[in-house]
Amino acid sequence: MERAIIPNADTVVVLDFETTGLSPDMGDRAIEIGAVRIEQGEITGRFQALMNPGVRVSSFIEDYTGITNSMLKDAPSCGEVMHQFADFINGYNLVAHNASFDKRFLDAELGMISRGYTGQFACSMLVARRLYQNSPDHKLGTLINHANIPSEGTFHRALYDSEMTTKLWLSMLGVMHEQYAISNAPFKLLQTLAKTPKSAVRRLLERSSSNKK
DNA sequence: TGCCAGGCCCTCTTTAGGGCCTT
Numbered sequence: 001m002e003r004a005i006i007p008n009a010d011t012v013v014v015l016d017f018e019t020t021g022l023s024p025d026m027g028d029r030a031i032e033i034g035a036v037r038i039e040q041g042e043i044t045g046r047f048q049a050l051m052n053p054g055v056r057v058s059s060f061i062e063d064y065t066g067i068t069n070s071m072l073k074d075a076p077s078c079g080e081v082m083h084q085f086a087d088f089i090n091g092y093n094l095v096a097h098n099a100s101f102d103k104r105f106l107d108a109e110l111g112m113i114s115r116g117y118t119g120q121f122a123c124s125m126l127v128a129r130r131l132y133q134n135s136p137d138h139k140l141g142t143l144i145n146h147a148n149i150p151s152e153g154t155f156h157r158a159l160y161d162s163e164m165t166t167k168l169w170l171s172m173l174g175v176m177h178e179q180y181a182i183s184n185a186p187f188k189l190l191q192t193l194a195k196t197p198k199s200a201v202r203r204l205l206e207r208s209s210s211n212k213k
Numbered sequence: 214t215g216c217c218a219g220g221c222c223c224t225c226t227t228t229a230g231g232g233c234c235t236t
Contacts, residue, residue: 019236023218028236064236100220101235125234126221139234156236198222 010187011039013088013119014095014169016161017105018065020057024108029053030078031067033085034158036166037092041173043166047088048159051081065156079113086115093187097140097165099123122187124169126194130201131172140164147171179208 015035021028031053037045050067052075062068075081096102099121110116128135128143135146140161144151149167153160173186176193193201 017236021217022236025219026217028218031236061236096235098220098233098235101218104219105236123221129222129233137233 010185011037011092012095012122012169012187013037013092014124014162014166015089015102015106016096016158016165017102018061018067018156018158019105020053020055020061022101024104027055028105029055030082030105030109031057031061031072032065032158033081034160034162035085035088036159036162037088038166038170041170045088046159047085049081049084050075051078052076053078066154067157078109082109082113083115086110086113086117089117089119091118093119094121095124095165095169095187096121097123097161097168098125120191122191123194124165124172127172127190128168130193130196130198131175131205133198133202133205140168143168179205 013035015033017030018032019028019030030051032050033047035047036043050072052072054077057067057069057072094106094117100123103121106117125138125140129138132138132143132146135143141151141155141164144164144167147168149164149171151164153163155161155164169190172190176186176189
């Protein structure tokens with residue numbers, strides 16, 4: 001499953017944060033980062049690290065993620081981990097499920113250590129809302145089932161969620177490749193698709209489906 | 214103790230409101 005059928009897929013880093021809450025503007029911090037690098041449709045790198053946010057994590061977050069305060073007690077600081085992660089993403093384009101959430105935390109954590117990044121973000125959730133319009137909802141776990149992608153790990157851990165988002169991303173590239181034989185610049189393609197009105201994508205899919213009959 | 218955000222997108226819409234999705 002790690003090799004997709006896209007011949008000219010460009011390099012992206014798919015990432016996922018676990019955090020103390022929903023908003024860095026309200027003081028929430030990252031507690032884990034997981035990421036997968038895809039080159040030519042193949043996974044060529046992984047990054048995973050717990051980080052100590054300097055504050056206690058709520059019991060809700062401990063239950064939600066399985067990441068406990070004792071696990072974070074001896075973890076390296078957010079700054080130390082984020083320096084390493086800034087080196088890992090290395091200017092590549094970035095993908096996340098509900099990317100606006102992860103982008104806010106990436107911006108906040110890198111801002112605290114005066115680091116940045118030059119790649120652009122694309123959102124797998126916005127693409128999935130267009131390509132998988134019949135899915136019961138567009139949570140990551142639901143989409144994995146809807147796309148018949150095998151899963152046997154625990155959601156809500158950063159590396160596993162980034163691995164599943166990677167498989168979803170490659171699956172959606174596969175849909176575009178099979179339906180429209182489009183394989184050049186797939187990041188840009190799906191980034192553009194995420195901004196295309198859902199109704200327009202629905203008509204495109206219906207037309208493609210009827211042409212195949 | 215209990216609460217907090219923000220972007221997208223639909224609709225009973227656009228001078229708005231509310232659900233979804235992320236932790």
